[in-house]
Amino acid sequence: METVELISLMLGAAWASGINLYAAVLVLGYFGTTGQIALPEELSLLTDPTVMLAAGVMYFVEFFADKVPGVDTGWDALHTFIRIPAGAVLAAGMASGIDVSGATEFAALLVGGGLAATSHATKAGTRALINTSPEPVTNWTASITEDLAVIGGLWAALNHPWVFIIALVLFIILVAWLLPKIWRALKRVARAIGNFFSGSKNSADNLGENKPRSRQDILQQLYHDNGKQDST
Numbered sequence: 001m002e003t004v005e006l007i008s009l010m011l012g013a014a015w016a017s018g019i020n021l022y023a024a025v026l027v028l029g030y031f032g033t034t035g036q037i038a039l040p041e042e043l044s045l046l047t048d049p050t051v052m053l054a055a056g057v058m059y060f061v062e063f064f065a066d067k068v069p070g071v072d073t074g075w076d077a078l079h080t081f082i083r084i085p086a087g088a089v090l091a092a093g094m095a096s097g098i099d100v101s102g103a104t105e106f107a108a109l110l111v112g113g114g115l116a117a118t119s120h121a122t123k124a125g126t127r128a129l130i131n132t133s134p135e136p137v138t139n140w141t142a143s144i145t146e147d148l149a150v151i152g153g154l155w156a157a158l159n160h161p162w163v164f165i166i167a168l169v170l171f172i173i174l175v176a177w178l179l180p181k182i183w184r185a186l187k188r189v190a191r192a193i194g195n196f197f198s199g200s201k202n203s204a205d206n207l208g209e210n211k212p213r214s215r216q217d218i219l220q221q222l223y224h225d226n227g228k229q230d231s232t
Contacts, residue, residue, distance in 0.1 A: 003098055004161045004162065004165075005037075005157075005158065005161050006040075006094055006095070006097050006098050007098075007161070007165075008157040008158070008161030008162075008164050008165055009028075009037070009094050009154070009157050009158060009161075010090075010091045010094035010095050010108060010112065011091070011111075011112075011115060011157070011164075011165065011168055012153055012154050012156075012157030012158075012164060012168075013028060013087070013090040013091060013094055013112070013154070013157075014087040014088070014090060014091040014111070014112035014113070014115040014116045015087075015115050015116070015118075015119050015153065015168060015171075016087075016119075016150040016153055016154055017083050017084075017086050017087030017090055017112075017116045017119075018083050018084065018087055018115065018116035018117065018118065018119030018120035018121075018122075018123065019083075019119050019120070019123050019146050019149065019150050020059070020062065020066075020146060020147060020150045021079070021082060021083045021086050021087070022055045022056075022058040022059035022062055023059055023147055023150045023151065024090070024150055024154065025046060025051070025052075025055040026052060026055045026056060026059060027150065027151055027154045027155075028043070028046050028090075028154065029046040029047050029048075029051060029052045029055065030052075031154075031158060032044070032046055032047040033047045033052075036158065037158060038097075039097075040093055040094060040096045040097030041096070042092075042093040042096045043090070043093040043094065043096075043097075062075065063143075063147075066139075066143040066146075067139050067140050067143045068139070069130075069131045069139050070131060072127050072131070072139060072143070073124070073127060073128050073131055076120070076123065076124035076127060076128075077124070079120070080120065080124070083116055083120050084113055084116045084117045084120060085113065086116070087112050087113060087115065087116025087117075087120075088109045088110070088112040088113030088116060089109070089112075090112060091108045091109060091111060091112020091113075091115070091116075092105050092106070092108045092109040092112060094108070095108035095109075118172065118175055119171075119175075121179065122175050122178065122179065122182070123146060125179065125182035125183070125186060126142070126182060127139070127142060128186055129182065129185050129186065130142055153167075
């Protein structure tokens with residue numbers, strides 16, 4: 001493969017790992033097994049049937065866990081310690097296919113870890129907000145969209161590297177604008193959950209009123225606030 005293709009796959013593997021690591025491993029293993037790419041020696045194990053079987057089993061588990069409100073957030077929290085290191089390792093492994101120094105491979109490790117952390121934080125934060133919705137349809141829609149994005153993104157990274165790199169730059173710009181909004185919305189959700197269990201709102205949220213509010217009122221206000229946040 002040409003250098004630009006390896007760089008594109010290096011970035012794509014890290015980005016995809018932050019969203020769905022098991023799908024990323026399966027796609028890369030499939031590419032290597034079918035001869036569409038010649039994986040670097042450090043990543044040749046991805047084509048091993050045992051590795052692909054393990055990734056397939058875990059993808060099957062994640063396919064369903066990722067579509068259950070609440071369970072998906074717990075799953076994302078657990079995979080914070082799996083997706084990010086794996087994304088860093090995959091990026092460094094791809095970089096090893098280019099004749100570069102050890103320092104450059106380590107730089108690829110850092111970039112890969114940072115990119116995986118960015119896509120993982122975006123996914124986890126967005127899914128946590130989706131879980132405030134009272135219906136499960138959005139969870140299924142988001143999960144299937146994420147799976148298709150991983151598969152399509154890695155395909156584009158291999159076949160249209162420059163298109164993928166440009167799209168990735170746009171994604172990073174979007175995330176830089178979006179993550180602060182997600183963080184503020186998550187804080188509002190956490191505050192609303194606390195108010196839900198206490199059965200009242202604090203004086204600041206009541207605009208100076210000390211009148212307690214019912215849990216139903218708090219939930220309605222939460223959905224109303226999320227709707228306003230989504231429209232801005």
